[in-house]
Amino acid sequence: MHSGLCAMLPLAILAAFGAAALVRAGQFPDVEGVIGAVPPRDRAATVTIATATNATTPGALRVTENSGVCETTDGVNQYSGYGDLTEDESIWFWFFESRNDPTNDPLVLWFNGGPGSSSMIGLLQELGPCRINNDSADVSLNPYSWNNAANVMFIDQPVGVGFSHGSTTVGTSQEAASDVWDFLQIWLKDKRFAHLQANDLAIWTESYGGHYGPTFAAYFLAQNDAIASGSVDGQTLNLKVLGVGDGLTDPLHQYAGYLTYATDNPYHPLVNDSEVAAATRAWNKTDGCRDMIATCYANGTDSQCSEAQSYCNNKILSPLAGPYDVYYVLATDPDPYPADITDYLSRVAETIGAETTWSMTSYDVYGNFANTGDWMRNSAIDLQTVIDAGVRTIVYVGDADYILNYPGIEAMMDALNTTLSSDYLAQDLMPYNVDGVEAGLYKQVGDTANGQSLAFLRVYGAGHEVPAYSWDSLEVGQAAFQMFDQVMGGDGLKST
Numbered sequence: 001m002h003s004g005l006c007a008m009l010p011l012a013i014l015a016a017f018g019a020a021a022l023v024r025a026g027q028f029p030d031v032e033g034v035i036g037a038v039p040p041r042d043r044a045a046t047v048t049i050a051t052a053t054n055a056t057t058p059g060a061l062r063v064t065e066n067s068g069v070c071e072t073t074d075g076v077n078q079y080s081g082y083g084d085l086t087e088d089e090s091i092w093f094w095f096f097e098s099r100n101d102p103t104n105d106p107l108v109l110w111f112n113g114g115p116g117s118s119s120m121i122g123l124l125q126e127l128g129p130c131r132i133n134n135d136s137a138d139v140s141l142n143p144y145s146w147n148n149a150a151n152v153m154f155i156d157q158p159v160g161v162g163f164s165h166g167s168t169t170v171g172t173s174q175e176a177a178s179d180v181w182d183f184l185q186i187w188l189k190d191k192r193f194a195h196l197q198a199n200d201l202a203i204w205t206e207s208y209g210g211h212y213g214p215t216f217a218a219y220f221l222a223q224n225d226a227i228a229s230g231s232v233d234g235q236t237l238n239l240k241v242l243g244v245g246d247g248l249t250d251p252l253h254q255y256a257g258y259l260t261y262a263t264d265n266p267y268h269p270l271v272n273d274s275e276v277a278a279a280t281r282a283w284n285k286t287d288g289c290r291d292m293i294a295t296c297y298a299n300g301t302d303s304q305c306s307e308a309q310s311y312c313n314n315k316i317l318s319p320l321a322g323p324y325d326v327y328y329v330l331a332t333d334p335d336p337y338p339a340d341i342t343d344y345l346s347r348v349a350e351t352i353g354a355e356t357t358w359s360m361t362s363y364d365v366y367g368n369f370a371n372t373g374d375w376m377r378n379s380a381i382d383l384q385t386v387i388d389a390g391v392r393t394i395v396y397v398g399d400a401d402y403i404l405n406y407p408g409i410e411a412m413m414d415a416l417n418t419t420l421s422s423d424y425l426a427q428d429l430m431p432y433n434v435d436g437v438e439a440g441l442y443k444q445v446g447d448t449a450n451g452q453s454l455a456f457l458r459v460y461g462a463g464h465e466v467p468a469y470s471w472d473s474l475e476v477g478q479a480a481f482q483m484f485d486q487v488m489g490g491d492g493l494k495s496t
Contacts, residue, residue, distance in 0.1 A: 026327055027117045027207040027464065028403055029366045035326055035403065036313035038306050038370040039363065054355055056084040061190050064353030071096050071129035072141060078129075079193075080352040083186040085159070085166075091183045092156040092163035092354065094120075095193075096129050096147045106200040106240070106488055108150040109184075111157065111216075113207025113248075115176075115374070116366035118162030118358065119154040120345060122206065125338035126467040127477065127484075128154065136339040144467070144477035146204075149485045151196065153187075155180065160362045163354040171368030173211045173379065177219035181237075188235050202241035202488060207404065207464065210247020211374065214382035217242045221389050241487060242386055242393045246404040246464050250380035250412040252293045255312055257408020259283060262320040264407075266399055266460075267329055270322040282315035289316055296376045305373020312376075317403070326403040328463030338468045380416060387418045387454055392446075394455040394487050396480075398462025398469065399440075406458050413456050420445050420454045432457060432479075433495035437472045439479040448492025455493050457483055 031037035054062070063081040071078045077097045082090040098105040110127070112119045124132045127146045130139035146152050156162030157180055158170035170176050188197050203220075205213040220239050226232035248254065259280055262270045283289045292308035300308075325335035345358045369375065387393050395413060397406045414425060429441040440460050446453030459479055461471040467480035486493055 026403075027113045027121065027361075028326075029114065029116060029361050029363060034314050034318045035321070036309065036317055036375065038310040039367045056082075056087050056090055058084050058086050059186060060084060061186060062353070063190075063192065064351075065192075067348075067352045069348045069352050070123070070139060071147070073099055073129065076129075076147070077102070080354075082164075082353075082355070083183045085179060085182050085186070089159045089166040089179070090164060090355075091159060091179065092165075093153055093183075093187065094123060094352065095151070095153040096145075098151045099129075099145070099148050102151055103195065104199065106150045106202055107196045108146065108152045108202045108204055108488070109180075110146075110152060110154045111180075111203070111205040111209050111212050113205070113209045113212065114161070114361060114366055115158075115173075115208050115211075115369040116161055116362040116364075117207070118156050118360055120156065120162055120341060120358065121360065121465070123154045124341045124344065126465045127480065128152070131468075131476075132339045132341050132344060134337065134339050136341070136343060139344065142477065144475065144481040146467075146481065146484050148481070150202070150488055151199075155183070157183075158365055160365050162360075162362075163349070163356055163358055165356045168362065168364045168368070170365065171372045172374045173215040173377075174219070176212065177216045180216055181219060181223055181234075184237060185234050197235055198238065200240040201238045202243065203239070204241075204243040204245070204484070206245040206247065206466075208248055208375075210244055210249035210404070211377075211379045213242055213244045213247065214249060214379045214386055217386040217391060218382035221386065221391075239391055242391050243484070243487060244383075244393075244395045245466050246397050246401050247395065247409070248375070248379075248404055249383060249409075250378055250415065251308075251312070251376050252290070252297060252378065253380075253411045253415045254404070254408035255289060255293065255316060256283065257405045257411060258316050258320045258402075260407040261402055261405040262322070265329065265402075265405070270324055270329060270402065271320055275319055275322070279316045279320050282311075293376055296373060297378050300373065300376075302371065302373045305376045306371055307373075309370060309373060309375040321402055324402065325463075327465070328400050328469075329402050330400055330463075335463075338465060380412060384416055384418050387416070387420060387452065390452040392448065392453045392487065392490075394457065394483070394493075396457040396459060396466060396483060398459050398464060398466045400461060400469075401464040403464060410456070410458075418454070420452060424454055424456075429456075429458070431495065432493060434474055434479045434482050435496055437474055439471050439474060442493050444493050448487075449490040453492060455487070457493060459483075
């Protein structure tokens with residue numbers, strides 16, 4: 001979504017950032033016209049988001065059942081509400097049963113990025129049971145919803161994001177992972193959902209999810225080991241799949257992709273030669289962007305990593321986008337598609353049990369992450385752990401996305417050091433067909449049905465939110481759903 005955020009931000013936050021601070025809305029926050037800049041404030045120790053007067057239930061859920069909103073397929077149940085971590089920390093979820101076999105189908109968790117962006121973006125603009133109409137007034141049933149093949153839960157996290165509310169203290173992906181694990185322990189012990197404890201579990205995520213997905217997955221696996229050893233009490237999470245779309249995972253290998261994509265992409269150059277030359281100097285020079293990220297990787301301090309984020313995004317990420325929308329380079333900035341979901345969510349909030357005013361991005365949460373330097377830390381280490389643990393892993397990207405572009409993501413994949421990496425590097429990209437239409441390029445190694453596997457897919461014509469786009473004669477979301485269905489079913493990617 002690229003419009004409508006400023007009207008929903010609390011006045012205190014607008015004042016803190018300045019009148020010119022918020023220009024463009026998207027999963028990566030815009031600060032004073034710079035995508036991913038570090039905001040001019042110290043990390044808040046505690047910021048409490050104003051909520052309704054509903055009493056919390058620490059360690060339990062508060063649920064609205066079958067609200068009739070969004071999912072209107074006969075016989076398909078939905079549940080929305082809060083898992084209360086503490087008296088002042090509540091995480092929002094919206095869960096949709098599978099349209100296929102809700103008892104036996106996997107449980108899929110969806111997380112949008114930011115850091116600080118709501119997962120209602122993925123629900124209503126991308127892959128949920130309904131999709132926002134282009135006029136933003138209402139929604140239509142999504143024939144390619146991912147709950148055609150799985151039970152799907154959209155989670156607003158960390159606390160303070162979207163409809164989640166309470167003390168906003170999380171500022172690293174590791175802290176976020178801990179809270180999500182605690183939330184799932186609460187959710188899976190509830191009698192309405194306890195039957196899903198034994199089902200396969202999958203994490204699918206996007207954007208800053210390139211940090212979230214690997215970190216969450218590695219944390220879940222570590223907690224499972226701790227439960228097995230008796231050092232932690234809890235429910236083992238049956239993690240089988242990790243999917244990361246257009247993700248920021250390994251900045252050291254990904255940031256050079258901005259230089260490549262700005263001049264050499266399937267569509268058109270984004271900027272002129274002098275702008276590319278200036279960004280190239282900022283990348284290559286001593287103590288420039290590359291050196292700053294390397295310093296962050298080498299046990300850099302919060303301040304060093306935060307400085308790397310500020311410098312690289314001011315000198316490379318933002319200027320190389322030119323006049324084009326960073327999430328979809330076929331449109332000038334700002335692209336009004338996908339449509340704004342703010343008014344729709346405001347209209348249905350009470351019906352679905354939401355207790356706070358929704359906004360797409362929490363700038364408090366974003367500021368926390370910016371001040372720890374989490375952005376520039378290397379999540380590929382966790383990704384390698386997850387792959388080698390036998391979790392089926394797919395990384396996918398739209399080829400019309402600049403902000404997490406395919407040259408950078410392909411470089412990240414090539415730099416992985418896993419037991420599958422030599423096979424992966426030896427394989428060439430192959431056409432990926434959907435109903436006879438070539439919709440992308442892919443490669444895949446390992447045992448997709450029974451164990452460790454790794455896949456990569458570049459999707460033609462798709463922007464940052466891959467399931468929101470169409471290609472050639474295919475419908476919106478059709479290629480993304482085929483990918484999802486194949487990976488979740490254990491078949492692996494294959495042309496149809």
